[in-house]
Amino acid sequence: MVLCDHATNIVPDFVNGGCLGVAPADMARHIAFDPGAAGVSRALAAALEGPAVLSRFSRLVIDPNRGEDDPTLIMQLYDGTIIPGNRGISDLNAAERMRLCHRPYHAAIADLAARRAAPVIVSIHSFTPQLRGRPPRPWQVGVLYAEDTRLAHPLIARLAAEPDLSVGDNRPYTGHLPGDTIDRHAIAQHRLNVLIELRNDLIETPAQQRAWAARLAPILTETLARTGL
Template sequence: MPYVDVTLTGDAKMTTPAFQIYGEDRPGRWLVTCDHASNRVPPAINGGVLGIAPQDMARHIAWDPGAAGVSIALGAALDSPVICSDFSRLVIDPNRGEDDPTLVMRLYDGTIIPGNRYVDAAEIERRKELLYRPYHAALAQLAARRPDTVIVAIHSFTPCLRGRAPRPWHIGILHSHLDTRLSLPLIARLQQEPDLCVGDNQPYNGHLPGDAIDRHALVPGRHNTLIELRNDLIATPADQVAWAARLAPILTEVLAGLA
């Protein structure tokens, strides 16, 4: 088995090797994005394999487990469109700038990626044209459908990286210092939930120049936030729907409270 099949299901309106869109005609103000929705390796990339074991392709190194299900359910709850990538982050990472040295990873959390070992500039450019740029073009088109679009990016994180301390957060809100309008009130609201350990720019810093939020929200000045959910908490479809149902009214409440 060359990769773990995580083909997305639902009311997908448009399907390409690069992305899937759900609810394109929904009228809501939100745009839900999932940059790491799939661990698919397209056949045009190294014959559909990267040379690592199926169990490694199922890990967080290849995608964000559970994030696609949360995104699809959240978009439905917010009556807003959703865009999900349909290629593994190990092929090329859509949440990195085009010149980022980690755009195509050769080593990730202790796992060597043989299919990327000899990737050169020409191959990276080919992957950009095949997957990276079509995804971002579709995202940009969706974001421009109305002038007050709010982008919420859904990601997931592993409870513990190899050789590192366990991560205690249930949910993290990532944000750039360039725009905290939505994220800081969202953190404050989530901290009112007694059962949640909430991370502020945890487990990662919330800004990388050229990443998806930078490109589609910070540069054009759109309200935005990035939500990281610990992936053991969204392991099943029921978990994913439950988190979406919990987050949708909180997001709506926080947005309504902004000046």
């Protein structure tokens, strides 16, 4: 199963009439979604002949890759950008976003996973080459994980064998967020899992997205076969 938590920058109409007060240029940045991740996810699922579940709302509306009690669930400031539509959000409005966006996304994942014998969960994200005021990130791809490293560590070794790749081992982020998507649907269920981060300047176009999916699919399949997982 391929998951994409931050597939789109759409703000549903029920949220302030479809507007968070964020400039279009900022809504096109990584703060609102993971650019390129949706295309990679769809192409990768097709290459692996498996299903994909993609979000249909911006991470600024509510972040599906956060636990329900995470203080960063609805961000008011992200990478230097204030989110006016989230400032002073009421408990009622936050609950509505949870009911209409966050919980249906996780229900779809749980339902699909339960209908498969032994799903391997692959979550696709993208990361910006450089956060504001921070040094550039040199990695083309990062592999994130928490305590379950059964797939992540062999995959890191396999990707590191590619001569043209710089691979981030739990970079540019760590893979441990209590209550996040992998925690809920993979670790808690003892399912094989890995989270793959791709640098978003490398997956800007549909052709680039398809190329990365075509590259990752056999590597994932080969890694699973070699490890006997």
